[in-house]
Amino acid sequence: MSIVFLGLPGREQRAFVNALNYATSGAVELAIIRHREPRTLADHLKRAWEVASAPGLLQELWYAVALRLSKKTRLALKYFRGSSLKDGPPEFDPPRLDVTDMNGAEVHEILKKIAPKLIVVWCSAILKPHILECAPYVINFHTGILPYYRGAVANQFAVLRRDEKHIGSTIHLVTPGVDRGDIIAQIYGDTNKPPREMFREVNDKSLALFIEIAQKILAGENVPRQQQDQTKGEFFRLSQWSNKLRWIVGQQLLRWEEKGIF
Template sequence: MLTSDDAHHRYLAAQLNQRFGLAALVVEPSRSQHRRLWRRRRWIDWAALAYHRCRRRLTGLDAYRENYFALAPDAPAWPVTPDLTVDWINQREVVSLLGERAPDVTIVICTSILSRRTLDAANTTVNIHGGFLPWYRGNHCFFFALYERAFERIGSTIHFVDAGVDTGDIIEHVVPRLEPGDSAETLYCRAEKAAIHRLVDLLDALQAGVPLPRKPQPPGGRQYYTRDRNLFHDLRFWLRRRRGRLGIPQPDASTNAL
C-alpha cells in the first residue's frame, strides 16, 4: 500500500491488513507533499494548499474526518509499522521495496502522481479516487460537483492506475446517499468509507479467482487542481448553504446509494 497519512488512509490500511495482511506499507505524509511544492517553486499551489489546510483545521473538518474514520481506542496509528516514510513516493527506495516484495496488487491513495518506474514496479495498481470519474478528476471533486449542482456525479471511484491523472480503467463507482444537510465533507467521508469496504470485498473475490471488473473511462470530464478552489468559491458556497439554495435533491428511497 502506497498512501498519505490522513484518517481515512489509516482506516483503509487497517481494513486491508485485517482481511489480507499488508505485504508492505509506504507513507508519503501530507506535510512532505506540501514541502515539495515549495522546493519545486510552485508558489501558487503551495499557498493554495496552505489555505485549505488552515481552513479545514479552523472549521473543524479535520476533526470530523478523524472521528468518522476513528479506529478502536487501543489501535495503533498504523496497523503495521510503515516499511518506509518518504518525502516523495517515487524515491528509489520505494521502487526497490516494490521490486523486492513483488506485490500482486498495490493499493494507492492520495500520494503524489506515480512515475512510470514506480508503476511498473507496483504491478497491478488500484486507487480509490474521491470523485466521480471521468467527470471529476484531481482534487476537491466532491466540492465542485456540489458547487456545480452535478448531483448525479457525486461519488468515489475505484479504478486502475495508469500513467495519467485519474485516467485509468474504472472498476466501480461508489455513490453516497444524498441528504439535504450534506456538505462536501460529509458526502466525501460517506463515499470513501463505503468505497474502502467495497474495495476489500472486490479484492477478496479476486483472491478467490474472480477478476476485478474493468471498463475504459468514457471521454469528457475535467481535472481540478487544489488552486482551483479559493476563498471566493468557499464564501459563495457558504452563502448558498445559509440561504438554503444548495439544491440537494430529496433522497430517493428507491435508489441503491449508500
C-alpha cells in the same frame, strides 16, 4: 502474495490500512506514507499569487483570514473526507515508511524487492510508469466521479458547480495518465441527505468496497471493469482550490446542512 499501500498521513487512512490488513489476514506488507515538504511563508505567498491574478491577491489573502476566523467553515470542509472507520487493533498496523516522493528511488527499490501482487493507492500522487510496473495490479480510491471530475478535490468542484449527479467516488485501475484507468466501481452520493451524513456514507461504502475488491484481486478472482470515455470530463489541480473557492464551498455546505437542500 502481498499488498503495498500508498497513502497520506491521517486517522482515516491509518484506520483504512489497518482494516485492509485485517481483512486480508495480514497481507499488507508495507504502508508507504507521503508527507508534503513544509511550506515557508514565501511558499504560501507564491501559491496565493498563482491562484489569483495580481489584482486578486489581496482578495485571496482576505479569504485566507476569513477561513482562519471561521471554525464552522473549516469544519464543514472536512466533511469531504469524513468516515466512520475506527482505529483497529495495533497488531494489524503494517510496517510504515515515510517519504516525500512516491516516485523516488527509495520507493522504487523497496517495491521491486517486495514485488507485491497489488498496490492499493489512496493519495493524490501521480505515479510514474516505473512505479506502476512493480505490481500486476494497482488500484486507486478516487474521491470523485470519473470521467467527469479527474485530479484533486473532485467532489469539491462538483459541489461548487452544484452537479448533484456527479458527486461520489470511483475505484479504478491506475494507468499512466491522471485518473484514466478502467473503472471497477462507483458510489454515488444522495444529495437529499445532509452533507456530513452523505459524504460519510459515500466514504464508508467506498472504503468497504475497496477492501472487498482488494480481497478479490488477491484471491485471483475476476474483477469486472469498464473503460472510461476519455473524451469526457475535466482535470482539476490542487492549485485551483483557492481560499476564495474554499470559502464559497464551505458556505454552500453550511447552507445545505441548515436548509436541507443541496
